[in-house]
Amino acid sequence: MIDKIPAATRKNAHLDLAKKAVPLDHMPHPLDAITLPYCALPEANLSTINISTSWLGKQLQAPLMITGMTGGTSRARKLNQFLAAAANKHGIALGIGSQRASLQASESQAELRQLAPDIPLIGNIGGAQLAAEGGLALAQCAIDDIHADALAIHINPLQEAIQPEGDHDWHGVRAAILAAKQTLSCPILVKEVGAGLSFDVVDMLASDGIEMIDVAGKGGTNWAAVEAARQTPNASQLYEPFLDIGIDLPDAIRGARQVGEPLFIIASGGIRHGMDASRCLWLGADIAGIAGGALRALEDENGVCHESRLDDYLSDFIQQIKLSLFLTGNQSITNFRKMARICQNYVD
Ligand SMILES: Cc1cc2nc3c(=O)[nH]c(=O)nc-3n(C[C@H](O)[C@H](O)[C@H](O)COP(=O)(O)O)c2cc1C
Incomplete structure (x- = not known):
């Protein structure tokens, strides 16, 4: 195990390692097992496929969200600014990473709301931090700082448990x-x-009474792998048995859809392209979420940000969702969902 290190160093290491070989190459990708029904006679026009949807009272141009990644360092701040501008341009939702560090340093990220005025902007705080003294006040500050449309509370016991610096008491x-x-x-x-x-x-x-969840399943960014790499050499041996712990994304979506209450389901965890996003919608997700993929598109291995690369990545992603609707014979997301509900036999 390694000693506790400063938060900024750890966050930078997470960004570097999350950009590398995750998902693990030797593991089969759980979304590859999901096949969409191909239709050779689509009553549809590819150029007018409508994939817009609404969430939190705002219109999304595609059923897509960039989910929260990191915060509280100058690098994270720059990344979030690029992500905010790109998400607003493409009309998709944006979650920002944990706001704890920036709030505790009295640093505002209010510029993110200015860069993303038209889309749902989601704040972020850890569940274990929420349960600590002053947690609720911190959460309200997170909301107020960016005029958030919603607040994401992340629950991440695996990630915390395998970090020497993590929150290990999950009572409450x-x-x-x-x-x-x-x-x-x-x-x-x-x-x-x-x-x-x-x-x-x-x-x-x-x-x-929680009505919105991001199932954030296994299949993409793997924190056991990230921590094993960060804490080498002894930690790889310690954490090796936990590389495969968790719930595959397709199973997590299906499980959430079986819950009796009406839920808004975000699916993240290893979504590689727009076809994967459509597979998740097919299984019952309302929108798809991407984190690691967007990071890899934006920042290269030398830490240089490429706005145009992220722009191309999101354009392709959105076009792939349209293509998958067209190729299943659907003109709109509403029709696609209806077809999915009938084929998968779920109620939403
Ligand atoms: C570098 C990095 C930092 C992250 N930081 C946070 C965070 O601060 N809060 C959070 O809720 N999720 C965080 N996540 C998790 C993502 O929001 C997402 O749920 C997860 O990575 C699965 O999606 P992916 O496989 O597309 O990366 C982070 C992910 C990455 C890659």
């Missing part, structure tokens, strides 16, 4: 989420960070 996190739901000034979204929310956890959250 569920109660803190419930208190946040009852007192904060905007809707709450609960998310994992790549190991997935199980049916049981989603069921508990739904019974507490």
